[in-house]
Amino acid sequence: MYELYYWPEIQGRGEYVRLALEAGGAAYRDVAREKDGTDAMMRLLESPEVVAPPFAPPFLKDGKILVGQVAAILQHVGPAIGLAPKDAAAALWLHQIQLTVTDFVAEIHDTHHPIGNRFYYEEQKPEAKRRAAVFREDRIPKFMGWFETILSRNPAGSHHLVGDRLSYADTSLFQLVEGLRYAFPKAMRKSEGDWPKAVALHDRVAALPRIAEYCRSERRIPFNENGIFRAYPELDG
Amino acid sequence: MYELYYWPEIQGRGEYVRLALEAGGAAYRDVAREKDGTDAMMRLLESPEVVAPPFAPPFLKDGKILVGQVAAILQHVGPAIGLAPKDAAAALWLHQIQLTVTDFVAEIHDTHHPIGNRFYYEEQKPEAKRRAAVFREDRIPKFMGWFETILSRNPAGSHHLVGDRLSYADTSLFQLVEGLRYAFPKAMRKSEGDWPKAVALHDRVAALPRIAEYCRSERRIPFNENGIFRAYPELDG
Structure with missing residues (x-):
């Protein structure tokens, strides 16, 4: 079971990981969205005992592996969840x-x-x-x-x-x-x-089907003006 | 022999690749710094025959492999030039x-x-x-x-x-x-x-020794105000 750590109120950078895990049908916890989950995330980010601390969320825990940076997370999980080529x-x-x-x-x-x-x-x-x-x-x-x-x-x-x-x-x-x-x-x-x-x-x-179901579910956080994509009409064409 | 393609007049993003290749003692050509090299770089970027065209320089040619994005280039060459762990x-x-x-x-x-x-x-x-x-x-x-x-x-x-x-x-x-x-x-x-x-x-x-020699050589392009790092006193503290 993967553990994803990301800000619980936005899609943000975490969404690229969520979408891949959903499309791959992977079992995962979106930890910071659980009770006291943001505290758990901050502890991992700040604990002096973490030998390889991510620079920032999102990061993923896969057993003993802790990996940050969206592209590195996807490279790590891609083959296991069937979303990366073997070649x-x-x-x-x-x-x-x-x-x-x-x-x-x-x-x-x-x-x-x-x-x-x-x-x-x-x-x-x-x-x-x-x-x-x-x-x-x-x-x-x-x-x-x-x-x-x-x-x-x-x-x-x-x-x-x-x-x-x-x-x-x-x-x-x-x-x-x-x-x-x-x-x-x-x-x-x-x-x-x-x-x-x-x-x-x-x-x-x-x-x-998996993406359509995910987007209808409460697991998909709606776009909002705290995220990366923000609907500010004055910035549009 | 690796072929590196990057803008010939700046260190820029290419320098992270150059430094690794130099530290690893790798044989490489800095193609765009050769005669007509920038044309060769632009052809590779723009040719409709390139199946996997990099988004932008720097990119590296390693036999049939063409790879862009500094971090991906380094991940590709790292093990071969002794600058990445096996684990x-x-x-x-x-x-x-x-x-x-x-x-x-x-x-x-x-x-x-x-x-x-x-x-x-x-x-x-x-x-x-x-x-x-x-x-x-x-x-x-x-x-x-x-x-x-x-x-x-x-x-x-x-x-x-x-x-x-x-x-x-x-x-x-x-x-x-x-x-x-x-x-x-x-x-x-x-x-x-x-x-x-x-x-x-x-x-x-x-x-x-390899880095010291490189930095003294003409292969190391001096910092200048077309690169990523620019000495603009008004932007300093």
Whole structure:
């Protein structure tokens, strides 16, 4: 039984792990959402007895292994939950895609916090507006265009990002499209036509029975304005 | 023979790969620094025939394998060049550290480009000043404090970040300290005393014969104001 540790009130970075565990049908506890779970998370982060302390949530406990960083967590659990290819070169490519998701997520976060987390959004609104415009006009097309390109070039077809089977990159792309639609609905309406394969993959992932059930359940935390994707109309197109 | 592809005029993100290859005594070509090398790099990035195109430089060619993302490159070459442990749990921990280096590097970049790369630094100076202050006061202590903590807790002693042998995380930490001293000399003078183990590790890496030779050579591109670390006095403490 995996133990996931992440902030209990947001999807945030933890959601890429939750989605993979759900899609893989893995048994896991979302520890910080249990009673006193956030305390347990903070103890693990701060205890001087943890030899390899994660830098920040999310992190995952798998027996004696404690692993932080979303991409590293997914690389660790991927093969065990059937969401990573066995072939080493394909697994490396999958990981590379996930690392690019990580970069994209950091940029999404910084649209509302371009100065830093010390200040509330309301205290960095002019900077956020300026950064969000660049993000909408330059960065969404760059990242989404790259996903579209690699889907187009996949020798096994454009049903999946890697090979001909579901991987954690597919569930991550689902989350990116979901979140971008929540945070930047106008910008997305204008541009989704430019990456039809990525949108189609999003739709296929959404229709997977395990993902559909998860998204209807209370385990899926709704998007909200404490998370990475925030619906601030003034930051949309 | 590895082929590294990265912008030829800066250390940038490529430097974490260069340093590891140099420390491991690996044979490699720094392709974009050769005649017409940047064209070769752009062809690989843009050719529709590349099935798994990297999102951005740096990337590395190892026979048929093409791999982008610094942390993935290092994970791929680490074992072959003797800079990663054989034990799987230790290798995962090493990778997790490198992913945290990646996050830190992105934040360092954004001190001078908090709005985005569309604008010159001169066009986002007020935002940069505000972000750099938060970076100096909150983020340098957070990241460097974490490196100090994990050095303190290493059961094999604080000579290395992972186990009792040199790894690519050590060469990366060397580069972080070098770069921070270049970009934020005042802030570093004030705070280096708070992480003596990290500074001592920097010094040991600097004294490694291969690294010392590399840093004296023309293969080491000097720091400059097109790179990630930039000496802008107005952004320093």
